Amino acid sequence: MSANTVPETSFEADARSIHSDGEHVTPGVIAIGVVIGRTSEFFDFFVFAIASVLVFPTLVFPYVDRLQGTLYSFAVFALAFFARPIGTIIFIAVDRAYGRSVKLTISIFLLGTSTVAMGFIPSYESAGNWSVAILALLRIGQGIALGGAWDGLASLLSLNSPEKHRGWYAMLPQLGAPIGLLVASGLFAFFVAALPNEDFFAWGWRYPFFVAFAINVVALFARLRLVVTPEFEEMYAKRELEPAPVVETVQSQWKAIWLGSFVPLASFALFHMVTVFPLSWVVLFTREAPARFLVVEVIGAVIGIGAMLVSGLLADRFGRRTMLGTIAVLIALFAIAAPSLLGGGDVGERLFMGIGFVLFGLSFGQSSGAIASTLSPQHRYTGSALTTDLAWLFGAGFAPLAALLLTSKLGLAASGAYLFSGAVFTLVALGLNKQLAKRDIAR
Template structure:
């Protein structure tokens, strides 16, 4: 069967299950966006946690635990490098075959890549092929995420009432704390309930198997929205159509570049409070990983609440004002963070609590922070490229850089890394403000 025939079948099934002849409500838009983002973040957090708990032992047993984790974080970064490549590929698919074909292929690739990790053989079984397979599947995740961009977040924000733009911009970001909560909960359950031998033999694989089911649900939820006539009309009205990448970059390179750095503080903090502290606790303390995973679950709930609050604050004070203020607070937190993380039980709890509050407030408004500066015809492709580069610069190498710096120069060096992210965010926001003024004057 051709790709278009298969996708048409999925579209029909999505309509049959969800439509019932009723118009789509704004609440359904929000639900579709949140489900889609949750599936994406779940896949990434499952790998991130396994990169600390499992892969150093399973895939890199020929080096010590620290070096194995460094290698695992290097593979972690491959998805962020591959993501812009995925956008280039799937924008071409979108222009040729349509948004629903692109989404179907991308989400199946994402789910398949993640589930396949659950079947990975160990290094002891197949040698260096285990490393090659892990890297290949991680690249598959990144390419798929580039294709998973559907424009729904932009559509939701652009059609939001003027006074509630911050609230609607926040909704897609809820997927991150939800994804972390589910991924951490699954790993915590298996780590705590299974003997170590059973966990490494089969227990760690189950969270990866869950990914496929979540991705199928996300696919149907998103197809329900993007294939309907109402949404096609809205996409066309807002000019959210894929444009040629070269043309978009030529016309919007300044905005894309600034947009890549504007959320740097938020995206750096993203993995500094989720992935890096788990590696630090496991490598440099005697604490049980199950306990810290529970703390991460609590942190995810705090981050969820802070993300919701960010929508209210952004509508009251403005998105750029909120992002700039939180960037300053993140810079202050970066100075205190190393002392907190190395300060025992209470210090760890404060580190995670404060970190997730700042993460939620900043991440809730970080998506498309400068997207409004893009010309309408370039907004769809430009937003996708901006998001890809922001994740690459801000989050892709954060766990690796923080662990390398901390292992060599001490924990304070990781705080310096986070501080630099806050500085870049403030510079990018200031330059974008000046760029916006020039555009208005013209």
């Protein structure tokens, strides 16, 4: 069935009407839609991650100690990263059959519904193992939805940006991560600080999950505003950002997909090492109040935003490959010092978070551009989605679980070694990725 034969939804009609005056779609307009969309995805991501430390060990896994309960929560957390490639396969087929707007509408509503439903999860005391099963099922729903939420807008933004400013425009979609962290951490910090423990665990923790639906509706409209316009459809076709069959893409681009999935590994590993993991370490192994550390993460997110903006300027000055390689080396050095900093009291903790978020912003700001630039044009849309899925699976899916497990058994130095290995993989992948090197030289 062609996408043109599918009746237009009210969302699509409203989004299309905005451009009825012939407004030109500029890179700035694309950037706004992309940032809003990514913010919604990362907000959902961080709400679950924070609850995995503060809520689920007590609510869903009360039959084990707090450390084991947190490890179980992080195991459920990883399920979304396994489900994400499945979601990509399913929704690429939906995209090819019914169009990008139908795909986005279904996937974002699935994402928002899965996240909001988590706010209604019953406790283990009232539902037994059903509580665990429901949490796992909804987390898988989030992962499938995230696979379907890939819209190609980040690639389109980079490809339609001015030649000398592609690093800047490649950075913009990544701003959604620290913005999503800022909002999620701020909400949880408020409820943790304002409510007694009994009220927080009874109902307070649920409100950040409810906020997700409103954010996702805004994000859906912002993205449909772009993808349903005739001008955008022409731009997608011109830039060869139409969905290619998954099997064909893998057969043709397997090497680029495989190497591309390791390029951002240092950045994605650091992503969790300065957000989810330190929160779990503070809650489990220190006497610091969770609300205080959540405020530290809010401040860190602001630092990350500033560093990302700088990364765009540096990438345009020195090139993405040089930028990623240099920051990977700095992340490796940080990994050596990180255990001492995190275990060094208030001053060490602040240095860990400050330096970590600077490096996170500089590296994560360019990780998206690196992925898209390694694929052939005719397979860029599907290949970018698959590469992103694998990069998140390898670099982020197990990071909180592995870091906490290693730390609980071997001490903080083991978490530093885990981060160091991510930097090594990034450097090796950059060295092997000749296509990315040629693009960097050509610029």
